[in-house]
Amino acid sequence: MARYGMALDYKNCINCKACEVACKEENGVLLGADKHRIWVGVKEIEGEFPLLSIASNTFMPSQCQHCEHAPCQEVCPTHATHYDENGVVRVDPDKCILCSYCMNACPYDARYVDDRTMTVDKCNFCSDTRLARGETTTACQATCPTKVRIFGDLDDPNSEISQVLRDREHFSLKPHLGTKPKLFYLI
Amino acid sequence: MAVEISRRRFLQGSVAMTVIGGMSMAPSNLFSNEKEHGELSITTKTGTGEAKFVPTLCEMCVNKCAAIARVEDGVVTKLDPNPMFPKSRNMLCPRGNAGIQALYDPDRLKYPMIRIGEKGEGKFKRVSWDEAYDAILNGTDKFPGLAKILDEEKDNRSTIFFCAGEGMAEHTFKTFYTGFGSSNWLNHASLCLRTVVSGYGVTLGAYPQADLENAEYIIMAGANRAEAIVTPDTMDFFKRTKGRGAKLICVDPRFTNTAAKADKWLPIKPGTDLAFVLALTYVVVMEELYDKAYVEKYFNGFKQYKNHLYAEEYTPEWAEKITGIPAEDIYEIARDFMKHAPKAVYYPGRRSTFAKNDFQLRRAMAIFQALGGGIDTKGGLVFGKKLPLKGHSAVAPMYAQAEGVDVARAKGKPGYSDCAIVSGGGSWIGFRNRILEGKSVYPVRGMFLYKHNPMMNMPNVEKTAKFLKGLDLIVTIDTMPSDTVMYADVVLPECTYLERTDPVKTFGGPEPSIAVRNKVIDPMYETKPVIDIMRGLTEKISKPLFEITKKYDEDVQDDIADRGEAEVYKEFDLTIPFEHSQEELNEHAVSGYPGAYEALCKHGVFYPKMEEYFKQVSANEHVYYPDDEKAYSVREGKPKTNSGKVECNLANIAKKGVDPMPTWRKEYEYHVPEGKFRMLTGRHAQFTQSGTANNVMLHDLIHENYIWINKRVAKKMGIKFGDMIEVSSEAGKTRLKAYPTEKIAPDQVFFIHGFGEESEALTWAYRSGGNDNAVIVDEIEPVYGGAVMHSTNVEIRKV
Numbered sequence: 007m008a009r010y011g012m013a014l015d016y017k018n019c020i021n022c023k024a025c026e027v028a029c030k031e032e033n034g035v036l037l038g039a040d041k042h043r044i045w046v047g048v049k050e051i052e053g054e055f056p057l058l059s060i061a062s063n064t065f066m067p068s069q070c071q072h073c074e075h076a077p078c079q080e081v082c083p084t085h086a087t088h089y090d091e092n093g094v095v096r097v098d099p100d101k102c103i104l105c106s107y108c109m110n111a112c113p114y115d116a117r118y119v120d121d122r123t124m125t126v127d128k129c130n131f132c133s134d135t136r137l138a139r140g141e142t143t144t145a146c147q148a149t150c151p152t153k154v155r156i157f158g159d160l161d162d163p164n165s166e167i168s169q170v171l172r173d174r175e176h177f178s179l180k181p182h183l184g185t186k187p188k189l190f191y192l193i
Numbered sequence: 194m195a196v197e198i199s200r201r202r203f204l205q206g207s208v209a210m211t212v213i214g215g216m217s218m219a220p221s222n223l224f225s226n227e228k229e230h231g232e233l234s235i236t237t238k239t240g241t242g243e244a245k246f247v248p249t250l251c252e253m254c255v256n257k258c259a260a261i262a263r264v265e266d267g268v269v270t271k272l273d274p275n276p277m278f279p280k281s282r283n284m285l286c287p288r289g290n291a292g293i294q295a296l297y298d299p300d301r302l303k304y305p306m307i308r309i310g311e312k313g314e315g316k317f318k319r320v321s322w323d324e325a326y327d328a329i330l331n332g333t334d335k336f337p338g339l340a341k342i343l344d345e346e347k348d349n350r351s352t353i354f355f356c357a358g359e360g361m362a363e364h365t366f367k368t369f370y371t372g373f374g375s376s377n378w379l380n381h382a383s384l385c386l387r388t389v390v391s392g393y394g395v396t397l398g399a400y401p402q403a404d405l406e407n408a409e410y411i412i413m414a415g416a417n418r419a420e421a422i423v424t425p426d427t428m429d430f431f432k433r434t435k436g437r438g439a440k441l442i443c444v445d446p447r448f449t450n451t452a453a454k455a456d457k458w459l460p461i462k463p464g465t466d467l468a469f470v471l472a473l474t475y476v477v478v479m480e481e482l483y484d485k486a487y488v489e490k491y492f493n494g495f496k497q498y499k500n501h502l503y504a505e506e507y508t509p510e511w512a513e514k515i516t517g518i519p520a521e522d523i524y525e526i527a528r529d530f531m532k533h534a535p536k537a538v539y540y541p542g543r544r545s546t547f548a549k550n551d552f553q554l555r556r557a558m559a560i561f562q563a564l565g566g567g568i569d570t571k572g573g574l575v576f577g578k579k580l581p582l583k584g585h586s587a588v589a590p591m592y593a594q595a596e597g598v599d600v601a602r603a604k605g606k607p608g609y610s611d612c613a614i615v616s617g618g619g620s621w622i623g624f625r626n627r628i629l630e631g632k633s634v635y636p637v638r639g640m641f642l643y644k645h646n647p648m649m650n651m652p653n654v655e656k657t658a659k660f661l662k663g664l665d666l667i668v669t670i671d672t673m674p675s676d677t678v679m680y681a682d683v684v685l686p687e688c689t690y691l692e693r694t695d696p697v698k699t700f701g702g703p704e705p706s707i708a709v710r711n712k713v714i715d716p717m718y719e720t721k722p723v724i725d726i727m728r729g730l731t732e733k734i735s736k737p738l739f740e741i742t743k744k745y746d747e748d749v750q751d752d753i754a755d756r757g758e759a760e761v762y763k764e765f766d767l768t769i770p771f772e773h774s775q776e777e778l779n780e781h782a783v784s785g786y787p788g789a790y791e792a793l794c795k796h797g798v799f800y801p802k803m804e805e806y807f808k809q810v811s812a813n814e815h816v817y818y819p820d821d822e823k824a825y826s827v828r829e830g831k832p833k834t835n836s837g838k839v840e841c842n843l844a845n846i847a848k849k850g851v852d853p854m855p856t857w858r859k860e861y862e863y864h865v866p867e868g869k870f871r872m873l874t875g876r877h878a879q880f881t882q883s884g885t886a887n888n889v890m891l892h893d894l895i896h897e898n899y900i901w902i903n904k905r906v907a908k909k910m911g912i913k914f915g916d917m918i919e920v921s922s923e924a925g926k927t928r929l930k931a932y933p934t935e936k937i938a939p940d941q942v943f944f945i946h947g948f949g950e951e952s953e954a955l956t957w958a959y960r961s962g963g964n965d966n967a968v969i970v971d972e973i974e975p976v977y978g979g980a981v982m983h984s985t986n987v988e989i990r991k992v
C-alpha cells in the first residue's frame with residue numbers, strides 16, 4: 007500500500023522523447039504516432055524572426071496525472087477504470103467496453119485506444135511491469151537524459167518525492183478542476 | 194500558469210503511422226523476412242518472470258552509452274540505462290531505447306549476397322559465406338575479383354581503397370586495411386568533425402572536453418546539444434540552464450531546442466561565427482580582460498595576434514555588419530565571459546564543417562577560450578585522464594608495388610589535392626571527385642566499405658552514384674540494405690551491436706573509465722561480427738594474394754631467395770590479427786588492471802577503485818569519483834601542443850597557403866540571390882543521420898523530415914504546412930513537406946539530414962522525406978578538404 011506520485015523537474019526537459027520510447031518498449035505500447043502513454047507538450051513559438059520569445063517555447067512533459075478525484079473513474083460504466091491499492095488509476099482491459107466516456111472526461115488528454123485489444127490505455131506507473139517486479143523507478147524516469155522525473159510514495163515522509171515536494175515550490179495542472187493530480191511540476 | 198499539455202504531435206499533425214500491410218515488396222524478398230514483412234512490428238511488454246541481464250554499449254549513435262539488456266526467452270525485451278558508466282550517467286536517449294528495433298528490423302541484411310543485376314539495381318543472389326569470399330577473390334561473370342584486379346595492377350594494393358564509418362569495430366576493419374597494404378583509407382571525418390578536431394589540435398594540442406557540470410557561462414555556437422545529444426554534455430548541462438547555475442548564450446541561425454533553453458539567443462548569419470569570435474577576442478584584448486598570468490605563461494604569438502586584431506580592426510561594430518549580431522551584445526558577452534572565466538566555456542562542439550572558414554573558426558574559438566585561462570581546469574575545457582589499454586598483434590607488410598595515397602603532392606599536377614593538408618582519414622569529396630574527373634594518379638578500382646553510407650552522407654548524390662558505378666568491385670559490410678549497399682557487388686551482413694562483443698574501449702575525461710560492448714544474444718540469421726568476417730575473408734584471400742605479390746614484387750622475390758617462402762609469408766599472413774576471439778583480445782587489452790575483465794563482463798564498466806567510489810545517491814543520481822579524484826586539471830593548465838603553449842600564430846601552415854592566424858577574408862561573405870534560400874542542415878534527437886532511418890520506433894516519432902520555411906515567406910508563396918515542396922540546386926533535387934515557422938530567417942531554409950533514402954529494401958526509410966545531400970553542392974573546405982555543408986543556395990517551389 008502506497009500512494010504513488012511523480013514530481014517533474016520540467017525545466018530540464020529537452021523534448022528528446024526518450025521517455026516515450028522507453029515506455030513503449032517497457033510496456034509493450036502499440037507502435038504508431040498517436041499511440042502513447044507519455045508525451046511532451048510544445049507550444050508554437052511567439053514572435054517574428056529574429057524577435058522570438060524564448061520563454062514562450064516551453065516543453066511540458068506529460069502523462070496520466072493519476073488524479074485522486076479522477077473524472078475518468080467517475081464516468082466509467084463498467085468500473086474498468088479504477089484506483090488500485092497504490093492509488094494508481096488503472097484500466098482493466100477485461101472490463102473495458104470502449105465506450106470512450108473516460109477519454110472525453112479526462113481533462114489532460116491522457117488516454118488513447120489500443121487497437122489490438124480495442125480498449126482504452128494510458129500510463130499506469132509501470133504497475134504491471136517494473137513495479138510488479140519490485141523495481142522502484144518507472145521506465146520514463148530511469149531513461150531520461152536530464153532526469154526530469156522523481157517517482158515515489160507520497161505517504162512516506164522520507165521518500166525522495168515527499169522531500170522534494172516539501173523543499174521546492176511546485177504546481178499542478180488545471181487545479182481549478184478539483185481533480186487533485188498526483189503529478190507535480192517543480193518550479 | 195498557461196501550459197501546453199496537448200498530446201497532439203506538434204509536427205505530425207494527423208499523420209499517424211498506419212499498418213504497413215499490403216505495401217509493395219522490395220524486388221527481392223532476400224531483404225525481408227516474408228512473414229514479418231508487411232506486418233506492423235510490435236513492441237514486447239516486459240515480463241515479470243525470469244530474465245537475463247547483459248551489460249552492453251549502445252551503437253545507435255557515436256556516444257556509446259552503457260545499457261543493460263533484458264533478455265527473456267532469448268528475446269531482448271528492453272534496454273535500460275546502465276548507471277555505472279560515468280560517460281552516460283544512467284541514461285539512454287530515444288535512439289538508445291529503440292535499439293531493439295534495429296535488432297528486430299525485418300529489413301536487416303540476413304545473408305551474404307552477390308550482385309546478379311546491374312550495378313545499383315539492387316538485384317542480388319543469396320550465397321554462402323564461402324561463396325561470398327570466393328566472389329571477392331575471384332569475381333563472377335558480373336564483376337572482377339581482387340585476384341584479377343591486383344594482377345592487372347601489378348600488385349598495386351592502393352588500387353583498392355577502404356572506408357569506414359565511426360564505430361567500435363572500425364579498428365578491426367582498419368587492421369585488415371593495414372595488412373592488405375593499400376594507402377587509401379577514408380573515414381567519416383572529412384564529412385564530420387575533421388576541422389574542429391584539427392583546429393583545436395593544432396592550437397591547444399588536443400581536442401578537449403567541456404566541463405558542463407561546473408561551467409557557469411557557456412557560449413554554444415553552432416552546436417545543438419538539446420537535439421544533437423552528446424554524453425555527458427547534454428545531461429550535465431540542461432539540468433543547470435534557465436537560471437539554475439549555467440548561463441547559456443546560444444548562437445544559431447535557427448531557433449533550436451537548445452535556443453529554447455538559452456538566456457540569450459543570437460540568430461547569427463550562417464558561416465560568420467569566425468567574425469563573431471574575432472570581435473569577442475578584440476574586446477577582450479583591447480580592454481585587457483584576459484587572464485594575464487595565463488597568457489604570459491602559456492601563449493605563443495600573443496603579441497602578433499593582438500597586433501593582427503588591431504590591424505584588421507576586428508571591432509564589434511565591424512562584426513555586427515557581417516554577423517547580424519548587435520555590437521553591444523558582443524561587448525557584453527566578451528565581458529561576461531571573462532567575468533566568469535575560467536569557469537566559462539566557448540563550447541567546442543563536434544559537427545560537420547558548415548563553412549569554408551571552419552578550421553580558422555576553431556582556432557579562434559580555442560584561443561578565445563584560452564584567454565580566459567579556462568584550459569585544463571574545472572568548469573572550463575578539460576583534457577582529463579585516460580586509462581591505457583594493451584595493444585594486440587597486427588601485420589603491416591611492405592608491398593613494394595603499392596603506391597602512395599592517391600593524391601599528387603606537386604601543385605598543378607593531375608591528382609593534386611584541393612586542400613592544404615592530406616590527413617589520415619582523407620578528404621572524401623576530394624577523393625571521389627578526383628577519380629570522377631579522371632585525375633587519379635593511378636587507377637582506383639575497388640573498395641571495401643564498412644558501416645558507411647556515402648550515397649546518403651556525402652554532398653552531391655548524383656556524383657556519388659556515378660562514382661560507385663565506375664568501380665569494378667565494391668564489397669560492403671553493413672547491417673542494413675542502405676542506398677550504398679544497393680551498389681555493392683558483394684554484401685557481407687554484419688550482426689547488430691546487440692549480437693556481438695566489440696573491442697574494449699577506454700573513455701578519457703575527468704572521470705575516466707573502460708567499457709565494453711558484451712554480446713547480448715547470438716547473431717540472428719547468417720550475420721557475423723566484423724572480426725569473424727575478417728577471419729573468414731583473410732583465410733580465403735591471404736595466400737592467393739601473396740602469390741600476386743610474389744609475381745610482381747622484386748623485394749619479396751629476393752627476400753624469399755634469402756629466407757625461404759614460409760618465413761617471408763609470416764609477414765604477409767593477413768589472418769594473424771584475427772586468430773583470437775574478441776573476448777580473448779579484450780581480456781588481454783585490460784590485463785594490466787586486476788579484476789578488470791571480470792568487472793567488464795559483469796558490469797560492462799571498469800575503473801580502478803570503482804567498487805569504492807561508485808555510489809548511488811538518489812534514484813536519479815550517482816557518484817563515480819569523489820570530487821578531489823576527478824581529473825579536471827592534469828597539467829596545471831599547460832596546453833598539450835609540442836611547445837606546451839597555445840599557438841596563436843602557426844608559421845608552418847602559412848607555407849601551405851593557410852592563414853597562420855585566424856583571419857576574416859572577403860570571400861567568406863555570402864550572398865543569397867533574390868528568390869533563393871541558403872540551405873541549412875542539422876540533427877535532432879530522434880535520429881542518427883541515415884543510420885537509424887529504418888528504425889520503426891524512431892520513424893514513429895518523426896515520420897519524415899520537413900523543410901523549415903519562414904512563415905511570412907511561406908505565406909507570400911502560398912505554402913501551407915504539409916504542402917509538398919521541391920527543393921533544387923545546381924547539384925540536384927529532392928522533395929519533402931513544408932513546415933512554415935518563425936524559427937528561421939526569411940532567406941534560409943532548413944531540414945534535418947538522414948531522410949529520403951532511395952533503397953526500396955528499406956520499408957520505412959524508402960522515400961520518406963528528402964535527402965539533403967541530393968541538393969547540397971560538393972564544395973570542400975581548403976585546409977583538410979572537409980565537406981562544406983552550408984554554402985548552397987536553393988530554390989523552392991510547391992508541387
Ligand code: SF4
Binds near residue numbers: 020026149150151154
Ligand atoms: S526523456 Fe526527459 S528530457 Fe526527454 S522528452 Fe522525456 S522528459 Fe523530456
Ligand code: SF4
Binds near residue numbers: 083106
Ligand atoms: S472506455 Fe473503457 S475505461 Fe473508459 S469509460 Fe469506457 S469502459 Fe471505462
Ligand code: SF4
Binds near residue numbers: 028029145146
Ligand atoms: S510511468 Fe511507466 S507507464 Fe507511465 S508513462 Fe512512465 S513509463 Fe509509461
Ligand code: SF4
Binds near residue numbers: 252281289422
Ligand atoms: S546518445 Fe543515445 S543513441 Fe547515442 S549512444 Fe547514447 S543512448 Fe545510444
